[in-house]
Amino acid sequence: MKQGNNQNKGGPSRLLVFILAVGVFGIINTEMGVVGILPRIAKTFHVSVPFAGWTVSLFALIVALSAPVMPVLFSRINRKAVMLLSLGIFTLSNLVSAFTDSFTIILIARAIPAFLHPVYVSMAFTVSAESVSRPEAPKAVAKIFIGVSAGMVLGVPVTSFIAGAASFSSAMLFFAAVNVLVLTATVLFVPSLPVREGFSYGAQLGVLKKKMIWQSILAVTMINAAMFGFFSYMSDYLGVVTGVSYEVISVVLLVYGLANIIGNILAGRLLTMNAARCAASIPFILLASYTLLFVLGNMPGPAAAIVFVLGILAGIASNSMQYMIMDAAHEAPDFANGLFLTSANLGTTIGTSVCGLFISFFNTRYALLGSLLFLAAGIVFIFLRNRSVITFTS
Known part of the structure; x- marks a missing residue:
């Protein structure tokens, strides 16, 4: 499926991907930014x-429930119209x-735009990949993931700062300003993007x-459960096990978040060189890293x-997981990206719950054990x- 005004190289493609990345930043910021101001909301x-x-x-x-459905429903509508509708809502x-x-x-007011969250993000992955030549697609998608990471990394502290310095309303107006900008x-700058050769819903x-x-969905769910299962309790781990102060x-x-952005940049290059090898090897490297942290976690x-x-590694893994599902369902890119978003959100929910149980039954250090078990399942x-790929191609 190609866009009517697609250009494989040059300024228009780069500008389109940049606008989509900032748009994703604004949407993720709206979703995650309120995490840091829950006491103020209360x-x-x-x-x-x-x-x-x-x-x-x-x-x-x-988002988790609508991600497989909403992108498919909007998959045959002009992409620019979808962008404007989502950003407007x-x-x-x-x-x-x-x-x-x-x-x-x-x-x-939070529930209504949540239905369009997977529509915009899924479309951003699809359009960014289609705006460049196929070998360059992983690099374009990686730039969208930078928007995702930036929304998660910067959204919470920026929102907390604005709400603390001014008010809750000011924080919401910041969200609105980002969306209005995009x-x-x-x-002004995105041409009409009609869907060419759209596939039927069936x-x-x-x-x-x-x-x-x-198999790809289960792998993504398990790997995301491993990453976010520990990430959800990382601050508690650093305080209880590592024994560092709140300021540290x-x-x-913040360093973790910035490293995640670096990982997204590296992922574009690694997936372009050898996507299958990157996707297959990253869980093993994560497994080794979590094991090392389990052993050395008490040393700052x-x-x-x-x-x-x-x-x-988390930045690289996120890109690799999106690749796995997209590669398995390349003939239905919008639906594939919706499945990726559902798998990722489901993995986050499961991972947070299970790793929390390990903390309840043992202690904070054993949240890592939950992540290691999820990684082992993901590798399988x-x-x-x-x-299945080898069987299919042979």
């Missing part, structure tokens, strides 16, 4: 902090959130008959160095997937 709307947490969990739940929802005094309205750039859903797609933890988490210097490496599914 105080502003007179609810408990756990209840304020619904502004995060409801958004994530809707996100802008409007943030403006409503900024000026309402009702927590119920906040939840509704919406304006889309209107043909796209038909990829679910392939054994390799299910904040610095290490080595622990910080390993966390930096894990940040890079990648092996089965690769065997």
Whole structure:
């Protein structure tokens, strides 16, 4: 499936990918930015902090459930129209959130754009890959992942700073401003992007008959569970096991996020050189790194160095996982990217829950054991997937 105004090289393609990456940053920022201001949300709307947490969990739940469906429904609509609709809804929802005094309205304003989150992000992966020549596609997709990482890394501290210096409403207006900026750039600089040779909905859903797609989904779910299962408790691990201060933890988490962006850049090059080898080897390197952290986690210097490496590996792994599912269902790119988003979100939910159980039954250090078990399962599914590839090609 190619876009009508596609150009394999040059300024237009680079500008399009940049706009999509910033757009993804704004959308991920809207999703994750409120994590750092839950106490302020609770105080502003007179609810408990756990209840304020619904502004995060409801958004994530809707993304996970709608990701396989919504991208398919929008897959035959002009890409530019989809971009403008998504950005418009996100802008409007943030403006409503900024000026309402009702927590119920906040939840509704968070829920509605969550349905379009997988539509925009999935489309961004697809359009970025189609805007360049096929060998360069991993590099283009990696730039979208930089937007994802930046949204997760910068969203929380920037939002916390704005809310702390001004107000909750100011933080919501920051979200809206980013979305308006991208919406304006889309209107001015993105040409019409009609879908050419679109596949029917039935043909796209038909990829679910392939054994390799299910093996890829399970591999992605397990690997993401390993990464986010530990990441969810990384600050607790650094405080309890490594024994560093809150200030140091904040610095290490920032370093992890920046390393994740570096990993995304490296992933574009590695996947371009040999995608299959990169996807197959990264879980083993993650396994070795988590094992090393389990052994040396009580030593601040080595622990910080390993966390930096894990940040890079997580960036590479995210790109590799998207490649695995896209490669298994390349004939239905929008649906494939939707499946990737569902698998990733499902893995995050499972990993956080299971690693939390290891902490409850043992102690914080054993959150890593949960990650190691998930990685072992991921390696098995990648092996089965690769065997299916060999069987299919032979």
